[in-house]
Each structure stands twice: as structure tokens, then as C-alpha cells.
Amino acid sequence: MVSNPPRSHTGAPNARLIDFDEAVIKTGPMGSTRFLRVRGTLPDDGLGVKLAPRIYATKPDYWVIEVAAQISRDVTERAFEVSIPIDGVTGTKGIIVRGHTHEVQFEN
Helix, strand or coil, X not given: CCCCCCXXXXXXXXXXXXXXXXXXXXXXXXXXXXXXXXXXXXXXXXXXXXXXXXXXXXXXXXXXXXEEEEECCCCCCCEEEEEEECCCCCCCCEEEEECCXXXXXXXX
16 A cells, blocks of 8 residues: 655645755844744655645644645756745744654744
8 A cells, every 4th residue: 555645734735745854943134023944855856845834713832834745847956945934823832844754843
């Protein structure tokens, strides 16, 4: 039986979770906005990477942000580095960055 990577449970429903090598939180140049930056290597050619926050009805303790890959004709390299502002997608205690086989938790 072939094991398929789990699907994303975010606004990227046709994406699949992929692993990443590094996730860090950086403060923007003006000091008020925080960004999540994730680096890694795509498992296959022809994929693009998206950081996809899960959708919640109420603010969770830890907001899950998934590292998701989607088919893309614009991507020519397998190494990736993507970032998003996280000020609007932070739980009461922090965030969790989730890939295919592991996750990293950041406290507020």
C-alpha cells in the first residue's frame, strides 16, 4: 500500500504537506511586524510552496501554519524559502509550523 502525504486543511485544499529544514520568526525592518520564514527542499519538480494558516472559528492556543506544496509551472528550483507575516495568525500561546513528518512550535 502506498502512503500518500497528508492533505492540507487550510485555504490550500489541493495542496499536500511537505517537510522543511528550518523555520524561524523574524521581526520586520520597522520592528512592529513579525514574519515566519521557512526553508527546505521540494520533494519533486513542478511544485510551489505556500505557508497556509489553518482556518479557525475562534483563536486557538497554537495557530497551525502548514507548509504546503501545490503544482506550479513557474517553479524551476527545488530549494525554497517562503515567508508570511504572522501578526494576524498567532494563537494565544503561539504558532505551530507543520510539515509532512514534523512540526516546530513557537511561543509568543
